[in-house]
Amino acid sequence: MGEVLVKTSGIAKEFSGVRVLDDINIEIERGEIFGIIGENGAGKSTLVKILSGIYTPTEGGVSFEGTDVSIGDPIQAKAIGISMIPQEFNLIKELSVYENIFLGSELTGKGFLNKREMKSRTVKLLEELRTSIHPEEKIEKLSVAQKQMVEIAKALAHDSKLLIMDEPTTVLTQNEISILFDLMRRLKDRGVTIIYISHKLKEIREICDRVMVLRDGLIISISSTDDVDEHEMARKMVGRELSQIFPEKTVPSDEIVFQVENLSVKNTLNGISFDLRKGEILGFAGLVGAGRTELAEAIIGIRKKESSSTVSVKGRRVEIRSPIDAVKNKIAYLSEDRQGSGIITAFDLINNITLISLPSYSRILLDRKLQKEKAQKYVDEFNIRAASLRTRLEFFSGGNQQKVSLAKSLDPEPEVFIFDEPTRGIDVNAKREIYHFINELVRKGVSCILISSELEEIIGMSNRVVVMREGKVTGILEGEHINEEEIMFYATGLKGVA
């Protein structure tokens, strides 16, 4: 046993009288990578928010390096050496990379900002992360993965002893994940302790020394990752054996219901062609930046298509210039950016679900009763856990928000449904529910496009897989060719014409 860096004794946390965390006793050693897993709402984020000073515990205390500490706010946490990389980025998009990294702790010389020093340190930090981002680049110009790297660099800049990472890999590609893990191992060697929260059990096993399972605010187990396999972790998380996560694939009909030919978007997409059959799940794989979301946005009219592009629904050419046209042509899109473009968090459940299909609930005045009935139907069907139909979505967990977002896109009764990362950042149970829901849709004859960065998901769900790279389709895989290796060959440009 090494030296204990952080120790919690009997931590509990209540919100409005409800105990979301209870009796948490953990000891984490210096230089350890400590994994925390659990379903959404299990209390993972609450626990790390207590450690990083965002919440104060209702009961219990924290000791750090052997002395009891009360961490009142994130600034104090930072001062004693605890940094957190949040799930939602905390970067100011108008500022540059180096300005963000040194925000609040700017280096000065003679009262003026020492920009040169800050820039050179930024370069050094980013080099350590093996990322080539220019220190003067504005945050808004960066990809999601690059922003993640900047967040990590920001935490490293403060010489942290304890680094808390809350689901850092959800937005990273395989390649970026291995760079991150490499870095984590080097930090570990330097004696930095890391608390690592993730939904990806495989990653937990790969990178963590020990893993703690939380369920309903309680510690279920703490064990060495050598002693538990992914299956057991999942079982402990949900408290029962998980039946098969992916439903059985259905056989689509031969009828082509949706066709895209030579679709191009200036500087982004180049001559994309594919067709979609009735009742088919067509997977879209590729690395971050391959242009899959951009393709979806071009299809539904958010991005302007070049005039050579054609989109046909049931053999008839259609012009889709805006999401309004997309809805008219029975095309639905579930955005990857749930809170940015999927749901209105300030709206309640009913008002979100009926937002797209509102015309069907009104002549002059809105039919409140009908809306309520419809919302209730979705709540039952999707097993949405809500205190009431009038609860605002900001109080929902990620998984439940996603289900509402689904219900909202589904209410206009689409025939083509584009899913963009439908299970990002939600727990195993909710994931499974969403897979079964997609499966049920295709059984009813809806055709689905499934964009996902999780290969397992693409392979487990799709009838065929389109692989994209740098704005082009590099391959369309069928049958036995749908496997991890083959997809990566096309995605990285080892196979197929890019």
Added chain:
Amino acid sequence: MAAETARRRFEYEKYGPLIALAVLFIISAIASPYFLQTQNILNILRQVSYTGIIALGMTFVIISGGIDLSVGSMVALIGGVVIFTLNWALGFFGRGGEFWAIFLALIVGVLFGAGLGSLNGLMITAGKIAPFIATLGTMAIFRSMALYIGSAGVFRSQSSLYPELGMGKLLEIPNPVVVFIGLAIVFSVILNMTRYGRYICAVGSNPKVAKYSAIKVNLTRFISYAIVGGTAGLSAVFLSSRLNSISSTTGGLNYELDAIAAVIIGGTPMTGGSGSMFGTVIGAITLGIINNMLNMLGVSPYLQGTVKGLVIIGAVLIQRKRSQ
């Protein structure tokens, strides 16, 4: 757990302004015996109805995430056009047609207002100019046009019947107050029970989600500016009919401030996304009572702006505390 806090917060948001008004009302009643007299109450209501009517339209604009600074100048310009129309129509319809001349002037006032509002709306949506900047520009333009066509003087009506519109009463309640309350009810129905109401909240709350949800974001915003223009037109008609004239220099001066203040005091957040017509009515009346009390207590009129300003800042402070 979450739902409970949500509900508690919601109630507070809904009734906060009303409670503030009730407290103010009680204090006023104690401070001055004259305050509670029916005539005084009706006076307060009449005084606030001119800016109150505009505040109702402004509520839509602010919920949509915008602002309209030009409404005060609009009132002067529309007032001028209304008086011109009235005088012309008096000649056109002859002696027996005075009622129809007034009716025509009223319609022209509202439509011309909606037209000026549409101009703002076009610049903001099609021209992608920030609402603050666009309406700051038209605020100067509309006032200068009013001054130009009125030679910086007063537009006078030649009708003897016209003041009846602004001075008349329905069941002892002054006409402008009837219109103010009636419009509040209609707008409240639009806001809470129609598609447009839902869309304007969606656009103000998250325009990107609204766009992805097949909502005509620009049209929704455009309409809100047309509506506030229409309410400025209505206000201009009642203001000019009360005096049977309207000044191109002081007509509607600073109305935008009172209208925006009423909306904010009424609990509609400046950031948009939600709001209440009922709250705006409360906000307008609150401002009116404050003015009335300061007058009765003999506070210098020069100091009244200070009090008004403090109330606005206080309301925003309370709002910010709430949202934290």
